[in-house]
Every structure is written in C-alpha cells, then in structure tokens.
Amino acid sequence: xxxxxxxxxxxxxxxxxxxxxxxxxxxxxxxxxxxxxxxxxxxxxxxxxxxxxxxxxxxxxxxxxxxxxxxxxxxxxxxxxxxxxxxxxxxxxxxxxxxxxxxxxxxxxxxxxxxxxxxxxxxxxxxxxxxxxxxxxxxxxxxxxxxxxxxxxxxxxxxxxxxxxxxxxxxxxxxxxxxxxxxxxxxxxxxxxxxxxxxxxxxxxxxxxxxxxxxxxxxxxxxxxxxxxxxxxxxxxxxxxxxxxxxxxxxxxxxxxxxxxxxxxxxxxxxxxxxxxxxxxxxxxxxxxxxxxxxxxxxxxxxxxxxxxxxxxxxxxxxxxxxxxxxxxxxxxxxxxxxxxxxxxxxxxxxxxxxxxxxxxxxxxxxxxxxxxxxxxxxxxxxxxxxxxxxxxxxxxxxxxxxxxxxxxxxxxxxxxxxxxxxxxxxxxxxxxxxxxxxxxxxxxxxxxxxxxxxxxxxxxxxxxxxxxxxxxxxxxxxxxxxxxxxxxxxxxxxxxxxxxxxxxxxxxxxxxxxxxxxxxxxxxxxxxxxxxxxxxxxxxxxxxxxxxxxxxxxxxxxxxxxxxxxxxxxxxxxxxxxxxxxxxxxxxxxxxxxxxxxxxxxxxxxxxxxxxxxxxxxxxxxxxxxxxxxxxxxxxxxxxxxxxxxxxxxxxxxxxxxxxxxxxxxxxxxxxxxxxxxxxxxxxxxxxxxxxxxxxxxxxxxxxxxxxxxxxxxxxxxxxxxxxxxxxxxxxxxxxxxxxxxxxxxxxxxxxxxxxxxxxxxxxxxxxxxxxxxxxxxxxxxxxxxxxxxxxxxxxxxxxxxxxxxxxxxxxxxxxxxxxxxxxxxxxxxxxxxxxx
DNA sequence: ACCTCCCGCCATGCT
DNA sequence: AGCATGGCGGGAGGT
Numbered sequence: 088x089x090x091x092x093x094x095x096x097x098x099x100x101x102x103x104x105x106x107x108x109x110x111x112x113x114x115x116x117x118x119x120x121x122x123x124x125x126x127x128x129x130x131x132x133x134x135x136x137x138x139x140x141x142x143x144x145x146x147x148x149x150x151x152x153x154x155x156x157x158x159x160x161x162x163x164x165x166x167x168x169x170x171x172x173x174x175x176x177x178x179x180x181x182x183x184x185x186x187x188x189x190x191x192x193x194x195x196x197x198x199x200x201x202x203x204x205x206x207x208x209x210x211x212x213x214x215x216x217x218x219x220x221x222x223x224x225x226x227x228x229x230x231x232x233x234x235x236x237x238x239x240x241x242x243x244x245x246x247x248x249x250x251x252x253x254x255x256x257x258x259x260x261x262x263x264x265x266x267x268x269x270x271x272x273x274x275x276x277x278x279x280x281x282x283x284x285x286x287x288x289x290x291x292x293x294x295x296x297x298x299x300x301x302x303x304x305x306x307x308x309x310x311x312x313x314x315x316x317x318x319x320x321x322x323x324x325x326x327x328x329x330x331x332x333x334x335x336x337x338x339x340x341x342x343x344x345x346x347x348x349x350x351x352x353x354x355x356x357x358x359x360x361x362x363x364x365x366x367x368x369x370x371x372x373x374x375x376x377x378x379x380x381x382x383x384x385x386x387x388x389x390x391x392x393x394x395x396x397x398x399x400x401x402x403x404x405x406x407x408x409x410x411x412x413x414x415x416x417x418x419x420x421x422x423x424x425x426x427x428x429x430x431x432x433x434x435x436x437x438x439x440x441x442x443x444x445x446x447x448x449x450x451x452x453x454x455x456x457x458x459x460x461x462x463x464x465x466x467x468x469x470x471x472x473x474x475x476x477x478x479x480x481x482x483x484x485x486x487x488x489x490x491x492x493x494x495x496x497x498x499x500x501x502x503x504x505x506x507x508x509x510x511x512x513x514x515x516x517x518x519x520x521x522x523x524x525x526x527x528x529x530x531x532x533x534x535x536x537x538x539x540x541x542x543x544x545x546x547x548x549x550x551x552x553x554x555x556x557x558x559x560x561x562x563x564x565x566x567x568x569x570x571x572x573x574x575x576x577x578x579x580x581x582x583x584x585x586x587x588x589x590x591x592x593x594x595x596x597x598x599x600x601x602x603x604x605x606x607x608x609x610x611x612x613x614x615x616x617x618x619x620x621x622x623x624x625x626x627x628x629x630x631x632x633x634x635x636x637x638x639x640x641x642x643x644x645x646x647x648x649x650x651x652x653x654x655x656x657x658x659x660x661x662x663x664x665x666x667x668x669x670x671x672x673x674x675x676x677x678x679x680x681x682x683x684x685x686x687x688x689x690x691x692x693x694x695x696x697x698x699x700x701x702x703x704x705x706x707x708x709x710x711x712x713x714x715x716x717x718x719x720x721x722x723x724x725x726x727x728x729x730x731x732x733x734x735x736x737x738x739x740x741x742x743x744x745x746x747x748x749x750x751x752x753x754x755x756x757x758x759x760x761x762x763x764x765x766x767x768x769x770x771x772x773x774x775x776x777x778x779x780x781x782x783x784x785x786x787x788x789x790x791x792x793x794x795x796x797x798x799x800x801x802x803x804x805x806x807x808x809x810x811x812x813x814x815x816x817x818x819x820x821x822x823x824x825x826x827x828x829x830x831x832x833x834x835x836x837x838x839x840x841x842x843x844x845x846x847x848x849x850x851x852x853x854x855x856x857x858x859x860x861x862x863x864x865x866x867x868x869x870x871x872x873x874x875x876x877x878x879x880x881x882x883x884x885x886x887x888x889x890x891x892x893x894x895x896x897x898x899x900x901x902x903x904x905x906x907x908x909x910x911x912x913x914x915x916x917x918x919x920x921x922x923x924x925x
Numbered sequence: 926a927c928c929t930c931c932c933g934c935c936a937t938g939c940t
Numbered sequence: 941a942g943c944a945t946g947g948c949g950g951g952a953g954g955t
Contacts, residue, residue: 199953200929204930205930230944241944249945263944
C-alpha cells in the first residue's frame with residue numbers, strides 16, 4: 088500500500104547520498120551537523136521503532152545505515168536510539184555499535200532532548216531538500232524513509248510535514264508520500280495567509296486582547312472576564328471558530344488525513360499562527376495571544392490564569408523573521424485563483440473562506456483551532472489521487488474541531504519556525520539583493536501594509552521586495568495565482584467539505600474539480616498565466632530586483648508529479664465526520680476539548696474550511712531552480728546545495744545548543760519580553776506588536792512548540808520572547824531593543840535580521856545556513872541553505888556565523904513600520920529581558 | 926519547582 | 941481488518 092515509499096528514488100536528496108559521514112560532534116552540535124549530513128541517520132536519535140519497521144527502504148537508507156555505522160557519532164546516536172533501524176538491515180550494526188559504546192559513551196552519544204527536539208528534526212528535514220526544488224525532478228518524500236533517515240519516529244515526521252504542508256512547502260501525494268515543493272509557493276502561501284488573517288481580523292483581535300490584558304492588569308479579576316467576553320464574542324459569534332485550512336492554488340491536498348481528520352490540527356493551527364504574525368505589525372506574537380485567538384480565549388484563559396497566578400511576568404512570544412508578505416490578492420478579494428466553477432459553488436472565494444472562517448471579520452472566530460481541515464489540494468490532479476486512504480475528504484469538521492482544542496501549541500510554533508526558515512532561505516536565496524528590502528520587510532515591513540489586505544496583491548510588489556525571501560523567489564508566478572482561495576464551508580458539514588468536497592465531491596469531476604479551489608492542474612496553469620501576468624506585475628516590481636523572480640518555473644504547471652500516483656482516488660471522504668464529533672468529546676479529556684465540542688457543534692457549521700490552494704507550486708517548481716541558484720548561488724548550485732554543503736554550512740553554525748528557539752540567522756528570536764501593560768496599551772491595536780503581555784503565562788499548548796520550531800526553522804519565526812506581563816512590573820518602555828532582546832541567539836538573529844536585510848535573504852543565513860545538509864543529496868535544487876541557516880538559527884547557533892545573514896526577517900523588526908509598532912513591543916520586551924527575564 | 930516538549934499510546938478514519 | 945495519521949497525556953528533561 089502505501090508504500091510508495093519505495094519511491095524512494097524520488098527523493099533526490101536523500102538518495103544521493105553519500106552522505107558523508109557526518110558526524111556530529113556532540114549532541115548540541117549535532118544539531119547542526121546532523122542537519123548537514125543528510126541526515127539521515129545521524130540526526131535524530133531515537134526511535135526507530137515505527138519507522139524502521141518494515142518498510143521498504145531505499146538503498147539510501149542502507150547507505151545511511153552504513154554510514155552511521157561507520158561514523159562514531161552516528162553510531163552513538165543510533166545506538167542510543169537504538170536503533171535505527173533494523174530495516175536496513177543495519178540494525179545489527181547498530182547494535183554492535185551500541186554495544187561498543189560504553190555506557191557512558193552511550194549515554195553521551197545519546198541525544199539529549201535537545202538533540203531530539205523537533206526543531207532540530209525540522210532542520211534536518213529541511214536540510215535535505217532544496218529550497219527550490221526542480222520540478223522536473225522527483226521531489227517525493229517518503230515519510231518512512233525520512234523517518235528512518237532521521238531516525239525518528241514517523242509520528243514526528245507527521246508533525247513536521249503537517250506544518251510544511253500548511254505552508255504548502257509540501258503536499259501530499261499519497262500515503263506516506265509527500266512532494267516537496269520547497270519555497271516555490273511560499274510567498275503565495277504567506278500572502279494568502281496574510282490575506283486570510285486580515286480578513287479574519289486577527290490584528291484586531293490581537294489588539295483587543297492586548298487591550299484587555301492591559302486592562303486586566305489594572306484589574307486582574309475583571310480583566311479576564313472582560314477579555315473573555317471580548318474574545319468570546321469574537322469567536323463566538325460564529326461560534327465558529329476556526330478557519331479552515333488554507334489551500335493554495337496549485338497545491339492540492341491530497342492528504343487524506345488532512346481532509347478527514349480534524350484538522351484542527353497542526354496544519355490549520357500552523358497557518359493561523361503564521362497569520363498572526365503576518366497580520367500583526369510588530370510581528371511579534373505572544374503565545375498567549377496566539378492561544379487565545381487560535382484556540383480560543385476561553386481555553387486559554389484558563390491556562391493563563393493558572394499560570395498567571397504563578398508567574399506574571401513572562402510570556403513567551405515569537406517574532407516573525409520571515410519575509411514580509413503582502414497579502415495575496417485573495418485577501419479580500421475574490422477568490423481568485425480558483426475560479427473554478429465547482430469551487431465557486433462550493434466554496435466561496437477566498438474571501439468567503441476567510442470570511443467564513445473567521446466569520447465576520449469583526450469577530451474572528453478562531454476559536455478552536457481544531458477544526459479546520461487542512462487540505463490543500465494540490466493542483467495536480469494526478470496527485471490528487473493519492474492513493475492512499477488518506478485522502479479522504481472530509482471529515483466533519485465539527486467533531487474534529489472539537490477535539491483539538493488545544494494543541495496549537497508548541498508544535499506549531501516550532502513548525503512555524505521551520506517554515507520560516509525555509510522561507511527565509513527562499514527569500515534569501517532568491518534575492519540576495521533584496522535583502523535590504525528584506526530587511527525592511529522583515530517582518531515588520533513597514534511597507535507592507537498589513538493593513539491592507541486587499542491590496543495585498545499589490546502590495547506584493549512592494550512587499551515582494553519586502554518579502555524577501557521566498558516569495559520573491561518564488562517567483563512571481565506564484566503571485567498571481569497565489570490567491571488562495573478559501574472556501575467557506577458549508578455550515579452543515581464539515582467545513583472543508585465544501586471545498587474539498589467540491590473537488591472531492593465532485594470526485595467525479597475531473598481532476599480539476601478536485602482541487603476545488605484550486606485549479607486543477609491545467610487550470611492552474613491557466614490561472615497562472617493570468618496570475619502570472621498579475622503576478623508578474625507585482626512581482627515584477629518586487630522582483631525586479633530579483634531578476635529571476637519570474638522564473639520559468641513559475642509557470643510550470645505542475646511541479647512534478649510523481650507520476651506514481653496516478654491514482655486518482657479521490658478521497659472519498661466525506662464520511663469522516665462520524666466519529667469525530669461524537670467521539671472526540673469522549674476522548675478528549677481536556678476541557679478545551681469539551682468546550683470545543685460545544686463549539687464545534689456550533690461551529691461546525693461555522694467552520695469555514697477554506698483552503699488556500701497554492702497555485703504556485705507549479706510555478707514554483709520552475710522557479711525553484713532558478714531561485715535556488717540565486718539563493719544559493721552563493722554557494723552551491725541550486726539543487727545540490729541543499730543536500731550538500733549547505734547543510735554543513737549550517738552546521739558550522741554552531742549552533743550551539745541554543746535552543747531551538749533561537750535562530751540566529753533568521754530573525755527569529757526568542758524573546759522573553761516583559762511588557763508593561765501600559766506599553767501594551769500604548770501599542771496600537773493594529774500592530775499589536777506588543778507582545779501582549781498581559782497574561783503572564785502563556786498558554787502555550789504543547790503543540791505550539793512544534794509550530795514554533797517549524798517556523799523557526801523555516802526562519803519565519805524568531806524565537807519566542809517572553810514577555811513579562813507583569814502589569815506593574817516593568818512597564819518597560821518600549822524600545823526597539825526588542826529585537827535585540829533576543830538572547831544571544833536571538834540577538835544575533837535579530838541583528839541578523841537586519842543583516843538579513845542585506846543581501847539575500849536566503850543567504851542571509853549566514854553561514855550557510857543552509858542546511859543543506861549534506862551534500863549527499865542530490866541535486867535537487869535545493870535551497871537548503873536557507874533552511875539550514877534557519878535551522879541554524881534555529882538552533883541558536885551562537886551567533887556565529889550564521890547570524891549574519893539573517894534574512895530579512897530581522898529587519899522586520901526594525902524594519903518597517905511595523906517596526907514601529909514592533910519597536911515598541913520589542914523594546915519593551917527587551918527591557919524586560921530578553922529572556923525570561925522575568 | 927516549574928515549564929517545555931519528547932515519546933509513543935491509541936483513537937481516528939480511510940481503504 | 942489493517943494501516944496511516946495524528947491527538948494527546950505522561951513524564952523526562954531542562955532551566
């Protein structure tokens with residue numbers, strides 16, 4: 088079945104392989120190192136279990152195994168893990184190794200938790216693939232293989248993939264199989280997300296929350312209630328909560344799971360989380376706020392309170408280091424991209440989606456994150472088919488939604504981070520030149536008008552500049568198409584269903600149909616062309632700098648197709664809803680869930696399930712190559728880089744062990760900010776930059792970490808900052824520092840950010856961020872660097888090398904106007920402390 | 926002591 | 941029934 092894994096081949100990167108032996112030194116370092124190498128084996132330590140099991144694996148795997156065996160470090164790791172996998176057959180070797188090691192050694196060798204962190208894993212993962220993969224090539228990713236290579240459980244890979252999927256960096260082909268799109272679509276995706284976020288009025292929500300917090304500070308008791316009200320109201324209106332997964336045109340969603348399950352999941356949460364950054368001026372988002380908005384204040388509140396009690400002061404926050412993005416046209420607009428008839432009917436345009444999702448703008452409804460489905464359908468019809476089951480379409484959102492409530496968490500953050508990294512890379516790469524721009528844009532992008540969602544598109548141009556990274560590179564192509572469409576879902580069913588259904592529903596429908604929103608491949612192309620035009624315009628401007636901007640790739644119809652999957656299966660899906668709703672509750676233990684459930688019921692209908700479909704992919708593909716070249720130009724050849732050197736480069740980074748959070752290179756920086764309420768208050772709504780402070784403790788969810796990491800890796804997010812909320816406490820004057828706030832790493836990053844500005848975003852990464860990982864890999868266009876860099880930062884490299892480059896992100900802080908807003912916040916934060924300070 | 930988040934069980938849902 | 945997917949709790953590990 089599934090396994091297409093076998094496809095191993097497809098994946099270029101890996102295969103390649105030769106990985107050098109990597110070796111990583113110690114754990115901490117390992118991170119870097121790990122990345123470099125292919126990863127495979129080295130990196131993650133642990134668990135082989137699932138993964139290894141019987142899957143087929145490719146020769147590559149074997150190689151890895153062998154390599155690992157050879158290299159001590161690897162061995163150790165493996166041993167620790169234990170495993171590695173038997174699959175390869177190597178297991179034995181592993182075992183032997185283990186044996187060899189003494190207990191101590193063994194232990195040492197074992198990866199520490201940090202080593203096992205999702206962030207690292209993300210780096211590794213990203214390292215293996217080029218930022219701008221050559222569409223022509225097979226960019227398939229076999230989850231099993233990856234898991235094996237990375238020595239991680241498959242489960243972990245899902246987290247990563249989900250986040251990447253949310254950014255459309257990856258799309259599902261079939262079971263166990265994903266296609267790597269890299270950053271080609273990133274800009275579009277981000278633009279779309281931004282638009283959606285605007286539509287949802289996240290910025291407003293953030294503002295409100297901050298205000299509340301501020302107020303609360305004054306009165307603690309009151310505040311909550313107030314906030315709650317507010318928030319609730321927001322969400323409540325609809326009851327709906329969530330939005331759906333935003334799909335990009337071009338990208339289809341094949342993942343059955345996506346469709347089906349609840350997707351409150353990480354995918355959706357990840358997108359939302361990103362939206363928060365894109366929308367907020369400062370681009371700093373505290374977990375607290377994120378939780379409130381994404382999960383629902385109610386839930387959050389609880390958390391907050393609890394935490395609150397203890398600590399007031401710190402709040403973890405994250406800064407967006409990724410490129411600034413202008414909203415895709417879709418934003419308000421129309422749906423764009425997909426004009427598909429089907430879609431039309433079913434889904435509303437993006438607008439709709441957005442609207443639906445958010446319900447009214449006025450209120451955001453984010454409520455529960457959970458629900459949404461994420462689906463993205465990729466354009467390519469072929470893929471749609473996904474074979475495997477996964478694809479099933481829909482599940483009711485409701486149930487789903489209900490469940491999740493909380494998850495949003497850390498995972499998201501991590502993932503988000505990862506995404507960022509990628510973005511950065513992309514951006515950077517593509518336009519080195521742009522850096523400056525980037526810098527500006529950085530997150531803040533003064534320029535970029537967050538506010539104007541509608542304009543997003545237009546913005547793009549400008550923004551594009553701003554956006555440094557990926558987007559640009561992504562190329563214009565994406566631009567146009569970029570418009571994501573979101574579909575609102577029908578109330579009744581699962582939200583997504585709408586979109587999906589159409590497609591799916593239409594199952595019958597030709598492929599095109601499938602991607603409801605999206606255009607089918609063909610359509611996509613068409614769209615592209617249009618878009619292209621548009622995009623071109625936009626991008627052209629923006630990209631101008633980046634000459635490449637438009638790469639041929641953009642046009643590319645579909646990226647690649649694996650071919651393999653021809654199946655057309657469409658997901659049938661729909662069914663899913665059954666349990667979800669019901670069961671969920673039972674299962675859920677958490678309050679949230681319960682709450683959610685209630686919501687869900689309500690919301691269900693509400694959920695909008697829109698998906699943004701990135702058209703870009705197609706284009707992207709083509710672009711990639713180009714981009715890659717650009718990006719990496721500095722370093723490697725486009726494709727190769729990734730695998731090869733880039734990564735390594737990254738490695739060097741040093742990442743010291745920094746926490747994942749910090750990405751030096753990227754902008755992300757984790758900050759811990761203390762924000763005085765006042766300050767917050769001061770902060771205008773719009774931006775929200777302020778960290779928000781009020782509640783001291785964040786509510787993070789567990790998953791947030793994931794997102795954060797991911798994003799960080801991507802370079803999108805800066806590490807979190809903790810903001811102290813203490814009202815009274817340090818009011819901190821706002822400063823700009825914020826940026827600096829970041830701890831070492833962060834600092835660096837921030838600094839970097841600035842730096843990033845400079846040249847190429849991608850490159851920014853200092854050092855090679857790229858994670859390219861290993862050289863082994865292939866030629867894929869990779870842009871690993873960026874990623875790597877990201878990763879590096881991610882890891883926090885000490886600053887060293889990596890940082891310098893910082894992609895545009897950094898800027899954002901300061902950079903744009905946002906910066907202004909941002910500045911405040913950050914500053915404050917800074918004051919507080921960078922880290923926790925308090 | 927607290928918080929983050931890794932691990933992996935097991936529910937979910939599709940085939 | 942089997943498997944892919946992913947929600948989520950427990951508890952390790954870090955600070």
